[in-house]
Amino acid sequence: MRESARLFRERGYEGTSVRDIAAATGLQSGSWVYHFGTKQEILRAVMEEGLRRALERIEAIAVRRGGPRARFEALVHAHLETLLAPGQDFIPVLLYDWRSLDAGARPAIVALQARYEAVWDRVLGELRRSGEWAAPTAIDRLLLFGALNWIAHWYRPGGPLGIPALARQAVAFFLRQTSRRRSGPERPVRRVPRRPRSR
Amino acid sequence: MRESARLFRERGYEGTSVRDIAAATGLQSGSWVYHFGTKQEILRAVMEEGLRRALERIEAIAVRRGGPRARFEALVHAHLETLLAPGQDFIPVLLYDWRSLDAGARPAIVALQARYEAVWDRVLGELRRSGEWAAPTAIDRLLLFGALNWIAHWYRPGGPLGIPALARQAVAFFLRQTSRRRSGPERPVRRVPRRPRSR
DNA sequence: GCTTTATTCAAGCAAGCGCTTGGTCTAGAC
């Protein structure tokens, strides 16, 4: 599953052959069938396993004590780790190969996603009520997820910004500076050495 | 090219066969070769053409008179139209099938993308200087692009929010309310009838 | 009327695809 996720992420589901997977795991070209049956089942297993692990992490964060801002910061950091850290290919596959997943396998994944979103919605609700959320709009969670998930498109390990720095920048982007200094003056743009290229 | 873009968007580049394209355009299975030579060339042409059209639109916006906020709003609206409007499959293909594009064809596309980003950077710079940009961070353009581009993942035509409404919500998300009332009190979350489901 | 040019057809080739088949090997249970 780990090797499959890596290959799916790099080449896409349709761009990866079962022979590629067999070769990457040191098996003969047909031996994988014993474990999964169909190629689709590999994809489903990768997505479900990735989502299950991610859920476990953020549900633990959601029950922490402390202010909503701290929980939000932890959520963002966990989300980016799940998305970008080395060896974490499961969630990118979920995000970028969704259209390759058979319709019959989708409802189970969608249900897990709903649980994932529910955790965020709870924390975002607290942030809105406390006035720390910068711009309440009807689709702010979707815009938030977009901004975060898109990082997987341009992030390269070893770049100028690591995952903790990215998480800090993202949090600063979404939240007012602090809840005490809610409407303070402008802060100058802080530059990083070299900006990564977007797409 | 139009049919190819539609198929690539729906099924992905690897998930679309040249026979699918031929059938969609009423040709026999090998006749497309006369026009493009290779399947890769179709992909390249789709991406380049889409980017060229998008550039034409936003470069016209960038030279408009008026405040930076008006230009920013127009940029967001144009970007979303390019991404979501019916028949606009070229840019989604560029965004979501990039890894299928041969390395040799990439530099030309990257050069066009750089021009696209330069237009945005100019307007964003004006917004930062005027104090209207809500949260200046080192990667704000990338986060902005992510939030916008991700909409293509969950947007369905005919949903509760049309493209102009989405553009308004996005602008509200990124900018302070108005330049006059820069640090006003909270506004309540405005709800839409039914929220679309994210992924 | 003849030639050229642009476009498409009909057939098919070589390679790669997901998956199947029948069999082998190994470790543990009895």
Next chain:
DNA sequence: GTCTAGACCAAGCGCTTGCTTGAATAAAGC
């Protein structure tokens, strides 16, 4: 010592893939 279950091999089947081939058709140029 025999049996069973788990894991894998080696070969290959039927089908699809991107692309090629040589010929046909139609319009335009001279």
